[in-house]
Amino acid sequence: MKVVSRKECPNIQINLQECTCTYANCEKRGNCCKCVSYHKKRGELPGCFFPSEIERTYDRTIDKFVEIHQQ
DSSP, rough: OOOOOOOOOOOOHHHHHHHHOOTTTTTTTOOHHHHHHHHTTTTTTGOOOSOOOHHTOOOOOOHHHHHHOOH
């Protein structure tokens, strides 16, 4: 899978308007392709998959995702 660079991603400005990631200095912010690829390699999900109170903890594990959705 080819990862699209920030310059190649045509929707960065649109994506940034809806990005809920609280890590403001992240180079992947607004570049969803790059963000998803990064977290997939780490066995995680992007922050936008989580409610804001969980996203702020940076626990983006699949186990955490399942835990909050089983409640």
